[in-house]
Amino acid sequence: MTSNGGAMIDLRQLQALRAVRREGSVTRAGRALGWSQPTVDYHLRNLERLIGSPVLERSKRGSTLTPVGVLVADRGEEILALTDRALRDARDLAQMGRARLRFGTFPTAAAKLLPSIVAQVADLGIEIDAVLEEVSPLVAHVNDRTLDAALLYSVPGYEVPLRPDIVTTEVLRDPLLLALPEDHPLAERSSIDREALLSLHDERWLLGTSRDDPMDSVLVDAFTTHGHELEVAIRTDDFQVMLGMIAAGMVIGLVAKLAAGPTHPGVVLRPIDDPAFARSVLLAAPAGGRANARGEGGGEVGGEQPSTAVRQLAAAIRHAVALSEHPAAG
Template sequence: MLELRHFQVLRAIAREGSLAGAARVLRYTQPTVTYHLATLESHFGAPLFHRSSRGAALTEVGEALLPHAEAVLERVRLAEQEVRGMVRRGTATLRVGTFPTAGALLLPPAVRSLHRQGVHVTLREGELPTLLAGLRSRELHLALVFSQPGDRLDLEEDFIVHPLLEDPLMLVLPADHPQAHRESVPLTALREDGWIMGTTDWDPCDRLLSWACAQEGFEPVRVMRTDDYGVLQGFVAAGLGVALVPGLGLGSPRDDIVVRPIDGRALARQIGVAVLRTTTVGSAGQLLAELRKEAARIQAEHRGPGLTPPVVAPR
């Protein structure tokens, strides 16, 4: 029968590179480490390490087993942390992830409502890849996520994404830009401009911009990368370039820039909540309900007459 200490020994040998090193960090004797490793290898019927005078290196079977062992140990650590916290506070902790713009506007009212109901919430802010990794490792119960409409997030079927709202993407121009006087600006009028874009090539907003520009027969020229919308606004105001920014990321725009919709096509990113399908934390449902209320309020505030549905780019 497999035991947690077998996995602890496997992980320690892999990290330390030797049985002696594993014995040292685990505070076992070396014969004890050897015994647990032999038990584990007997269970699987294959050697897990190549051993030599230089130490121990994982075999192919060992490399296949190690991530599962680490996942088991991490889940046990999280279970201990959650249950001990529940015993100490009398309530379970809801672990929530968020990306910055949602963390600033969409999430706080919902969390405040849960706090008033006695629910303990911990928050982790990060970019999308960090949040998805936290969900897959079960370090997060749920997370606010975003994607280009029509895209699928890189999450297995264990998760469901509940849509909240479509966040329109708006053009940000210097106040003295030749197109600043327009109520809406066609992308074709910006084909000669430089663009301030996100720091990673997978950014859904940038991919949607590139797709939309391609429909007009040109490719946006990137002149700067940043994920800080305050920095972005400053360099747009300085005339370095123009940008496409989600509505939730605009905050209070500077006086020396203008914000305009794109003429002829409404582009947006989809914001949703990714939740483990089998979660038993009841407060996850409470938070989802509060987020839906806040999303409906934001959507109503930003919905104007004649607003066309957002364009969905092909994947």
């Protein structure tokens, strides 16, 4: 927030306004901050000059915020919180030394993202011990803290059963695609609506080996709701086997966009026009989780946030996703 002259808000002005809001007077705000009353008043007057409008209504009984003051105070809370977090993260990262994270991920994400993730966090002094498993065991491992972080996925209505002290960060919204043989009657469509999808109840389907996989559950339940039971002809988690079976006209199935490459001979991939058919890719980690530090530094970060190392991991995952979607950007 700046004036027309380019002057910028001083963080002390926001601190003074926040203290007055909490304490109800300039005098009590000064005591809470450890500042003199004239110092608090000085910063508030400068803030009012910068904005061009009063931020306080002053009386003998104390001070209350004007509507403009409330707006600035609300925005100021966000700014001060971000400033505190930036300082805390920078200090934590500087003191962390070299850290090692036990990081679990499902295989298709590992194939597309893991090399980029590892390279990025290595530059920050973070080493990755990678574990490749399906979602259910990953959930169990992050719940019992045998993993420092895990990359999972869920779909609407099928949230993963994480403990309350596990914090999740969405790193990708990943559409599910219908995979068909190229000579299938629906292959000519540019997208598949729900009615067209439900017309496939007599087809032979390929699903994953885990019977509680949320990607498969949303499909099976969509058909069950309309009185149809899918014929599951094959179960496999091998992506190449899946493509081969579909290209041969033996089955049809769902493919997450993250797993799909640009072309697959004999197979067409069509988006599904239904928001239920998209998975949320999440980074899950204990709040205040601990990275195993080597050398100086390390330790736990409190609050409802994962450790600094895990937050750096989340940023690296997002960047790896962006690179996978737009390779030229790298």
